[in-house]
Structure formats: structure tokens, C-alpha cells
Amino acid sequence: MAGRRIDVRGTVQGVGFRPWVVRVAERSGVTGRVRNHARGVTIEAFGSEQALLSFLEELQRDTPAAARLFELSVRSIGDEALRGFEIVTSSSEGDKALSIPPDLATCAECEAEVFDASNRRRGYAFTNCTACGPRFTIATGIPYDREATTMSGFEMCAACRREYEDVRDRRFHAQPNACPDCGPRLAFVRVDGQGPSGEPLGDCAALLKEGAVVAIKGLGGFHLACDATSDAAVRALRARKHRDEKPFAVMVADLASARSLAEVSEDEEALLVSPERPIVLLRSRRDDAVAREVSPDTPLLGLFLPYTPLHQLLMAAVGRPLVMTSANLSDEPICRDNEEAMSRLAGIADAFLLHDRDIAMRCDDSVARVIAGMPTVMRRSRGFVPRPFYLEKPIAQPVLACGAHLKNTFCIAAGDTAYFGPHIGDLGNLAALEFFEEAVDRMEAILCVRPEVLAHDLHPGYLSTRYAMSRDDVKRVGVQHHHAHVASAMAEHGRDGPVLGIAFDGTGLGSDRSSWGGEFLLCFASGFERLATFRPIALAGGDVAMHEVWRIAYALLHDAFDGAPPLEALALFRHVPDESLRIVGQMLERELNTPPAHGVGRYFDGFGALGLNRALSRHEGQVAIAWDFAADDVVEESYPFDLDRSRSLLQVDLRKTARAAVEDLLSGVLPSVVSARFHNAVIGVTIQIARELLADLGRVPVVLTGGVFHNERLCRGITRELAKDYEVLRHREVPPGDGGIALGQALIADAILGDKG
Ligand code: ZN
Ligand code: ZN
Ligand code: FE
Numbered sequence: 001m002a003g004r005r006i007d008v009r010g011t012v013q014g015v016g017f018r019p020w021v022v023r024v025a026e027r028s029g030v031t032g033r034v035r036n037h038a039r040g041v042t043i044e045a046f047g048s049e050q051a052l053l054s055f056l057e058e059l060q061r062d063t064p065a066a067a068r069l070f071e072l073s074v075r076s077i078g079d080e081a082l083r084g085f086e087i088v089t090s091s092s093e094g095d096k097a098l099s100i101p102p103d104l105a106t107c108a109e110c111e112a113e114v115f116d117a118s119n120r121r122r123g124y125a126f127t128n129c130t131a132c133g134p135r136f137t138i139a140t141g142i143p144y145d146r147e148a149t150t151m152s153g154f155e156m157c158a159a160c161r162r163e164y165e166d167v168r169d170r171r172f173h174a175q176p177n178a179c180p181d182c183g184p185r186l187a188f189v190r191v192d193g194q195g196p197s198g199e200p201l202g203d204c205a206a207l208l209k210e211g212a213v214v215a216i217k218g219l220g221g222f223h224l225a226c227d228a229t230s231d232a233a234v235r236a237l238r239a240r241k242h243r244d245e246k247p248f249a250v251m252v253a254d255l256a257s258a259r260s261l262a263e264v265s266e267d268e269e270a271l272l273v274s275p276e277r278p279i280v281l282l283r284s285r286r287d288d289a290v291a292r293e294v295s296p297d298t299p300l301l302g303l304f305l306p307y308t309p310l311h312q313l314l315m316a317a318v319g320r321p322l323v324m325t326s327a328n329l330s331d332e333p334i335c336r337d338n339e340e341a342m343s344r345l346a347g348i349a350d351a352f353l354l355h356d357r358d359i360a361m362r363c364d365d366s367v368a369r370v371i372a373g374m375p376t377v378m379r380r381s382r383g384f385v386p387r388p389f390y391l392e393k394p395i396a397q398p399v400l401a402c403g404a405h406l407k408n409t410f411c412i413a414a415g416d417t418a419y420f421g422p423h424i425g426d427l428g429n430l431a432a433l434e435f436f437e438e439a440v441d442r443m444e445a446i447l448c449v450r451p452e453v454l455a456h457d458l459h460p461g462y463l464s465t466r467y468a469m470s471r472d473d474v475k476r477v478g479v480q481h482h483h484a485h486v487a488s489a490m491a492e493h494g495r496d497g498p499v500l501g502i503a504f505d506g507t508g509l510g511s512d513r514s515s516w517g518g519e520f521l522l523c524f525a526s527g528f529e530r531l532a533t534f535r536p537i538a539l540a541g542g543d544v545a546m547h548e549v550w551r552i553a554y555a556l557l558h559d560a561f562d563g564a565p566p567l568e569a570l571a572l573f574r575h576v577p578d579e580s581l582r583i584v585g586q587m588l589e590r591e592l593n594t595p596p597a598h599g600v601g602r603y604f605d606g607f608g609a610l611g612l613n614r615a616l617s618r619h620e621g622q623v624a625i626a627w628d629f630a631a632d633d634v635v636e637e638s639y640p641f642d643l644d645r646s647r648s649l650l651q652v653d654l655r656k657t658a659r660a661a662v663e664d665l666l667s668g669v670l671p672s673v674v675s676a677r678f679h680n681a682v683i684g685v686t687i688q689i690a691r692e693l694l695a696d697l698g699r700v701p702v703v704l705t706g707g708v709f710h711n712e713r714l715c716r717g718i719t720r721e722l723a724k725d726y727e728v729l730r731h732r733e734v735p736p737g738d739g740g741i742a743l744g745q746a747l748i749a750d751a752i753l754g755d756k757g
Contacts, residue, residue, distance in 0.1 A: 003032075003077040004052055006043040006059070008069055011387060014101030014144065015066035015275075016130030017041060018087045019172045021059070025085040026168075028055035032080075035088035040071075046080050064131050066104045066275040087167070100136055100144040100446055102387050103219050103363065105277040105307035107132040109170065114309045115316070120159070125201070125310035126184045126357065130174045132275070134308075136386055137220045138176060140360045142446050146175045150358040157182035184357035186310070189342075191350055201310075204353045205317035213237050215327050215341055215349035219308055220363030220382045220422070221334035222327035222341045224349060225251075229320050234293040240348040242329060244618040247295035249279045249302040249365065251324040253315040258282070261289050261321065262301050267370045276383030277307035278366035290321055297622060299629050304365065307383075310355075326364050331428055333435035336362050361442055362435065363422040371709070372716035377733050380409065380740070381423035384733070386443065388417040389743065392494040396754055397475075400440065400451035401745035402464035404481065404508075404738035406620065408432075410440060410464070411742035413750070414449045418491070418743055420734075427463040436467065455479050455742075455749035459509040477749035481508025482516055485705040485736075486523045487744030492734045497524035498700050499729065500531075500693055502686065502718070505706035505737070506546070506601035506621070515539075517599025517706070518652065520689055522697065525751035532650035532689050535559075536596030537606065540587045549623050550576050550615040551584055552606035558588045560658035569666055575615040600682070600708045603654060604628070607661060607678050611671040621707065628711045631679050632672035638680035643689070650689065657681045683717035690722055701727040707737035 008017075013036055021034045021043060030047035045055055056074065063069060106114075110127045113119045121127045128134065141148035156164060160179050163171035171177045178184060188200035190207070197203055204214055208225060211233040216223045224241065226233040228250045237248070252258045258272060262282035271280045284301035295301055304324075306312040315322070326334040327345055335341040336359045342352060367379035377384065391413065398414040408424040421443050424436045444450065456468035458478045468476055485508075486501030501521040510516035510530075518534025538555045545551040550572055557565030567573045573581060587594055601624055605617060608627030617623040639660040642653040657678065664674050690702060702722050709715050709730070722728050734740040 001046060001079045002049055002052060003044065003046045003079045004056070005075050005077045006045065006056070007040065007071075007073045008043065009040040009071040011066070011068040011101075012036075012041045014135055015104065016064050016170070017067050019130055019167055020064050022085050022087060022167050024058045025055060028052075028058060030055045031082040031085055033082075033086050033088050044077065044080075046082060065107060066131055100139045100142065100386060102276070102383050102385055103135050103137050104132045104275045105305075105383070106309055106312060110309065111312055114312065121179055123201070123313060124180045124183070125186055125308070125313055125355070126176070126178050127309045128174060128176050128178070129170045130172055131170065133174065133176050134219055137359055137361050137363050137382070138357065139446060142448065144175060149175055150360050151176045151178065154178060154183055154357075184355050187354045187356075189352045189354060191346070200353060201313050201317055204351065205314060207351055208318050208322065209320075211236075212350040213240065213348060214351045214353055215335070215345045216310075216314070216324075216353045217338070217341070217355055217359075218310065219359075220361070220365075221336055221359060222345070223324045224327045224345070225322045225324050227318075227320060228290045228294055228323045231291040231293055234291045234323055237323060237325070237348075238293060241325070245297050245622065246619045247298055247300065247302060248323045248325045249304060250290060250294060250321045251306060251311060251315060252303055252321045253319075254305065257321065258303050258305070261285055262303055265370060267373075267375050271368045271370070271375055272303070272305055274383075276366060277305055278368040278377070278379075278383060279304040281367065281369040281378070294323060298625055300369075300625075302367065314353075331426055332431045333425060334362050334364050361422065361439070364425075366423075369710070372712055372719060374730050374732060376731055376736065378710065378735050378737065378739070379407065379423050380420050380733065380735055384420070385422045386419045386447070388419050389491065389734075391416045391418055391491065391747070392496070395746070395750035397452040397750070398449045399453040399455055399746040399749050400444070401455040401479075401742040401749065402457070402468045403742040403745070404457055405459065405462040405464060407735075407737055407739040408436065408464060409739050409742055410436070410443075411746050412443055412447055412449050412451065413743075413746040414447070418746055419443065419447060420742065423739065433463050433467065436464070453477060453749050453753060455745035457481055457484075457509065457745075458511065475753065477752055479745045479748045480511050480528070481741065482510075482519045482521060482706070483523060483528045483748060484741040484744035486521055486528070486703050487525060487747050488734050488740045488742075489703045489705045489729050489731055489744075490523065490525065491743050491747050492731060493701075493729045495701065495729070498697070499523050499703045500690060500697060500700055501528070501703045501705065502690065503706045504600035504708035506599045506708075507597060508599075510598070515595060515597040515599060517597065517601060518603075519598070520650075520693060522693075523703070525747050526755045527752075530649060531693050532652070533598045534600055534603065534652045535644065535654065536598050537602050538588055538591070538594035539597050539602070540584045540594050542593060542595055546605070546620075547617055548615065549605040549609040549617045552602055553609040554581070554584055555588055555594070556603070556606040556610075556654075556658050557662065558585075560655040560662075563589065566662065566666070570610065570662065571613045572610050572615060575613065600706075603682070604708065604711070607658070607675075610661065610665065611674045611678070621710075624708075624711075627675055628679075628713060630672055631675040631713055632670070633676070635673050635676035636680065637677055638684050639677045641681050641685045643685070652685050652689065654681070654685075679713050679717070683714060683721075686718050687721045690718075694726060699726065701729050703729045705731060705736055705740075709736045
């Protein structure tokens with residue numbers, strides 16, 4: 001007889017890993033114990049060499065779907081005489097905190113039961129097991145067990161209790177375990193007061209097929225749903241929700257249905273079916289299988305698969321794709337409670353599909369996309385929160401990093417782990433701030449962390465910064481926006497620096513109080529040096545120019561043509577009233593209310609407006625995204641550009657680029673060609689600067705970060721070239737955009753305080 005100690009690192013908590021280990025052990029004929037701890041799971045196994053060998057083999061072969069093994073180390077230990085194999089419960093605070101896993105999509109076995117006419121859970125919308133179901137969104141405290149979830153009010157029936165207590169059952173310790181006899185129930189309420197038939201799902205499906213808008217209570221909040229194939233239904237939803245042109249996500253029943261609507265690569269398929277079940281942005285097939293109104297302005301279509309039995313049953317009953325968008329008015333947090341939803345969504349929803357299991361924590365759907373070959377999480381929320389990141393170096397004091405203004409998420413870091421909170425959204429109003437505060441409180445509670453350091457953006461006007469200023473008994477550290485972007489990627493890849501950070505986005509306050517966003521930064525965790533940037537654009541009227549992108553185009557041309565741009569000849573400016581043109585012309589001339597902005601995103605706005613004749617951007621990045629997709633893939637020529645070495649800081653000068661683009665547009669060159677040549681110029685200049693800087697810096701890794709790197713063509717072009725000679729680090733599980741910066745803020749704040757001693 002012999003013994004082995006097996007340390008498993010990875011996502012192994014709350015995914016049914018330990019009971020699975022017990023079953024594998026019993027099959028292999030080994031005895032021993034398994035226990036959770038902060039970093040993973042430790043197994044001690046005893047038996048014959050052959051039994052141990054088969055045990056180890058199986059451990060690495062048929063891992064539960066939601067578990068991720070990063071590392072598995074084995075060493076020999078002395079033999080112990082034990083009767084069987086047991087799960088040892090953990091006792092320390094940190095281990096308890098970690099016991100709350102993210103919500104997991106319904107597993108194949110539970111799904112099969114729900115559709116099996118002979119099963120006691122047929123048609124039951126709240127079926128789950130140890131490997132799947134709600135977790136984070138129902139947790140009210142720690143440790144994660146039934147009493148500390150919103151399932152505590154439901155008493156398990158004898159059959160469910162038996163499953164729960166039997167280690168051989170796949171519902172062993174499944175905290176939300178339930179069945180039609182003892183668990184939560186659905187209810188369907190029509191606004192017009194028509195009585196329900198007693199078949200909530202059937203009623204809901206019937207009404208959706210008639211073109212109605214239904215508010216559906218899901219896992220982390222309410223969705224607004226409607227028939228995605230009906231123009232009228234989608235238009236009605238858009239109008240009632242006050243959402244101009246922003247694309248809606250669409251839920252499809254299965255992969256086959258996803259393939260009929262969009263192109264799905266292998267990587268994209270893996271994202272679609274992953275236990276996190278994010279919305280995946282895919283190339284639409286554009287054959288009118290869904291209403292044009294779903295995503296009127298982009299070739300991308302956000303699709304996701306049902307992730308609870310409720311959604312699976314509903315999709316089966318409706319038999320067509322459904323728009324499923326967060327239930328809120330534009331810019332407000334997602335609805336959570338039945339009463340709250342019914343009052344806030346009055347006037348939007350025709351009916352409500354409700355249930356009586358409370359949502360403890362709001363959690364929007366996550367969003368992912370394969371960008372230039374890399375599966376990238378763009379919005380990290382349901383399915384990911386609160387999965388930890390392991391830091392290379394432990395931090396000294398617990399940090400709460402408050403994030404940015406747009407697409408806010410915060411991050412709590414303590415010891416060697418960091419946790420993102422759920423997606424909060426744009427912190428532009430009081431409702432969003434309240435959600436932020438509530439989410440921070442809850443995360444601090446379930447993680448047992450009391451932050452001693454608050455990291456925040458340098459921008460004094462951000463509500464996240466003001467929140468940081470309002471808290472007592474903490475140290476505060478202001479972190480530069482683009483430094484934070486780069487540090488997020490460094491943290492994700494376990495690097496301390498130095499790295500050459502290329503941070504391209506729309507805006508972020510620089511340490512000189514101007515708006516940055518075309519930055520080449522030499523970064524360490526504790527500091528950075530700005531090495532190069534883009535020539536600033538005058539934002540006539542300030543923030544208004546982000547929406548009225550014609551102003552950016554005007555400013556570009558005013559600069560490029562020395563104050564005498566050929567406006568009359570360009571189609572774009574025919575969409576703009578003469579009076580507005582005159583006023584903006586004067587502002588640019590006199591440099592009145594024209595704050596300079598270095599953001600590369602602004603160049604995409606300006607060139608996109610010109611090339612596509614689009615005067616307005618109706619939601620963030622709309623024109624820039626359209627400009628990306630306008631580009632002709634086969635065009636390889638590039639517009640010229642300059643590097644301005646006359647200043648203290650190296651500057652990319654695209655005035656020549658603008659003149660060349662105007663010349664092309666005036667001589668009738670297609671926008672697709674203009675876009676491609678523009679993209680190639682930005683790629684070319686970025687590579688040239690990076691190579692110059694790297695020649696001095698030596699072989700340091702290059703980090704690509706910032707929302708502009710959602711641009712497929714840019715990302716591909718720059719990566720392909722720089723990767724020939726350098727290590728190029730891109731985001732994977734931390735969003736490249738502002739939703740990802742909180743992790744970097746946390747790391748930087750810790751490093752800065754550490755430097756101060
Ligand atoms: Zn299951
Ligand atoms: Zn039951
Ligand atoms: Fe940013």
C-alpha cells in the first residue's frame with residue numbers, strides 16, 4: 001500500500017469537483033480525503049500502486065465540465081489505514097469566501113431530465129445539480145450553503161433531501177437543489193389583466209409568438225424578451241426601452257440555430273457552449289433570419305444559448321430566436337425584484353414571467369468575442385463573477401479598485417487573489433451608483449475583505465472617484481487610466497514589467513490633466529513613462545463631439561488643411577446645419593472650448609464619420625465599429641503618416657493621412673478602400689513606433705490594451721507584425737476596455753504604496 005498527495009490548482013470550487021473525486025476514488029478502490037483551500041483542492045489518496053495509478057489517470061481525464069485544472073502536482077506520502085474516502089470541510093475564513101462559485105449553465109444531464117417525460121423534474125424550470133445552477137446570484141452570505149442562499153425558505157422534500165445527502169448522487173450538496181414539489185415556482189402576469197391558464201411557460205411562449213414584449217426573471221436579473229424574427233416586436237421593444245440603435249442580444253435554442261444566424265468558428269462554438277454561457281458576438285449571416293432592427297448597424301450579432309432550464313424550456317416552447325436584453329431603461333441597472341420590475345418596467349413589458357426565488361446579487365450577462373484569433377471576454381459578469389484571479393505576488397493590504405466611468409466594474413484584491421465584481425454599467429446616474437455601492441458592500445461581505453486601500457481613476461468627476469473620496473479610514477491612490485489598462489493585462493499574464501504598453505482607447509485623463517488615449521507607455525506596476533502619443537484632436541464643444549462625430553471630422557480637417565478644409569465638397573458636412581458648421585468653425589479657429597484629445601478612438605470616429613457620411617454616433621463606438629467593418633480585407637496599400645519628433649514627446653501625426661483620405665473620397669474611391677488604407681496607416685505607424693521604442697528598451701513584452709483593440713483588423717495587423725520579434729500580450733479573461741481596468745488599478749495602488757515603504 002502507498003500514499004499520494006495531489007494538489008490541484010484551478011477552478012475546482014463549487015463545481016462538484018470534490019464529490020466527483022470521491023466517486024472516482026471509490027471506483028479506483030483508493031481511500032483517503034479531499035479538502036478545499038484557498039488555492040484549489042488537496043487530495044490524499046491511499047491504496048495499491050495500481051489503484052493509485054488508475055485514480056490519477058481518471059482524475060485528469062473526465063474532469064467535471066465546469067472545473068478548470070491549471071496545475072496538478074503529485075508527491076508520495078506515508079500510508080494511512082482508512083476505511084473510505086471523505087470530504088473534509090474547510091474552516092478558515094478565506095476558504096469559506098472562496099466557496100462561492102459563479103453561476104453555471106445547466107449541465108447536459110439536468111437538461112435531459114427536464115425534457116424527459118418520465119422524470120420527476122420534467123418541465124421544471126429550476127432543476128440543477130452539483131455541477132450546474134445558480135450560485136453567486138443566490139448567495140446571501142458565507143459559507144456557501146443552503147441557509148446562506150435565497151433557497152433557504154424552500155424546505156427540501158424527502159426525495160430531494162436524499163439526493164442532497166448521498167455522496168454518490170450528482171445532487172450531493174447541490175445547495176439550490178429543488179423539484180416541482182418543493183422548489184421555486186413560475187407565475188405569469190399579464191399587464192392587461194387577462195387570467196393565466198396555469199401554464200406560465202406556455203402562456204409566456206404564446207404571447208411572445210404574438211409579438212409581445214415580456215419581462216422574464218432569470219438568473220441575475222430580468223430580461224426583456226420578444227420575438228427576434230418580428231420587425232414589429234423588436235421595433236416596439238426598442239421604442240419602449242428608449243434604445244436608439246444599440247444592438248440587442250439574441251438567445252437561440254442550440255448551436256444549430258446559432259449557425260443558421262451567424263458564422264460560428266471552433267473558438268466561438270467553445271465560447272457559446274462554455275459553462276459561463278456569455279453572449280458571443282458573431283458575424284451575422286444577414287439573411288434576414290432575425291429582424292434587421294435587432295442590430296441595425298453592425299455585421300455583428302450577439303448570440304447566446306439558454307443557460308437555465310427556464311430558458312431552455314421557453315426556447316423549446318417558442319421555437320424561434322428571442323431578443324433577450326437586460327431589463328432596464330437605457331443606462332440604468334438591471335431589474336432584480338418582482339415588485340421593482342413590475343413598477344420600473346410598466347409601460348415597457350406587456351407581461352411578466354416571474355418566480356419566487358429571490359435574486360441576491362444582480363449579475364448581467366457576460367459578453368465575449370473572438371478578436372483576431374483570441375477568445376476575449378469583453379464584459380465580465382454572470383458566469384465569471386466571483387471567480388478569482390491569482391496574483392503572482394501577494395499584495396500587502398486589501399484593495400478596492402473602483403474602476404472607470406464607462407462599463408464600470410470594480411475589483412477587490414487581498415492576499416494573492418483578486419476578484420472582479422459584476423458589470424455595473426455606465427456610472428452616469430444615481431441608480432447606477434447605488435448598484436455600485438450595494439455590489440461593493442456585498443462583495444466585501446462574501447469575500448470577508450475590508451479594504452484598507454482605495455484605488456481610483458484620476459478623473460475627479462467620475463462617480464467611482466467620488467465614491468472613493470467619500471469612504472473613511474482608507475488610504476487613497478489615484479491611478480492613471482492607461483497605466484491601469486496596461487497593468488490589467490500585466491496582471492492577467494503574471495508580469496511585473498517592464499512592458500511596452502500600447503493603450504488605445506477613446507479617452508482617459510492623463511497625468512497632465514488632458515485627455516489621453518493613443519499612448520505608448522513603458523510600464524511597471526508602480527509607475528510608467530509616457531514615450532509617445534497621437535497628435536491631439538480639438539474636441540469642439542468637449543463631450544458633445546463624442547456624439548456629434550462630424551465635429552471630430554471637422555477638427556481633423558481644420559488641422560490637416562491649415563484652417564481651410566474643403567467642407568463643401570465632402571458629403572458628410574451636407575448632413576450638418578450651416579449654422580452649426582459656422583459655430584464649430586469659429587470655435588476651432590479661436591480655440592474656444594476645444595479641449596485636446598489624444599485618443600485613437602477619436603481618430604476612428606473622425607475618419608469613420610468622413611468615410612461613411614455619418615454625422616452622429618448614437619452609442620459609444622458606433623461609428624468607429626462601423627468603420628472597422630467597412631474596411632476591404634484585400635486592400636494592402638496604406639495612407640502616409642508622419643512622426644513628429646520636434647516635441648518633448650514623440651507624436652503620431654495623421655494630417656497627411658487625412659489629406660490623402662479626403663483626396664480619395666473626392667475622387668470617388670470607395671469607403672471600403674479608404675477605411676482599409678486608413679487602418680493600414682494606423683497599423684503601420686503603431687508598428688514603426690513600437691519597433692523604434694523597443695530598439696531602445698530591448699526585449700520587453702508588448703501589451704495591447706484599450707477599447708480600440710476590439711478592432712479586429714487593427715489587433716490582427718499589429719499582433720502579426722510585432723509577434724515576429726516580441727512577445728505580444730493581449731487580454732483574454734480581463735476585458736480590454738474600461739470594464740477591465742479595475743484589476744490594474746488594484747495592482748498599481750499596492751505597488752505605489754509598497755514603494756513608499
Ligand atoms: Zn446539472
Ligand atoms: Zn423536492
Ligand atoms: Fe479606457
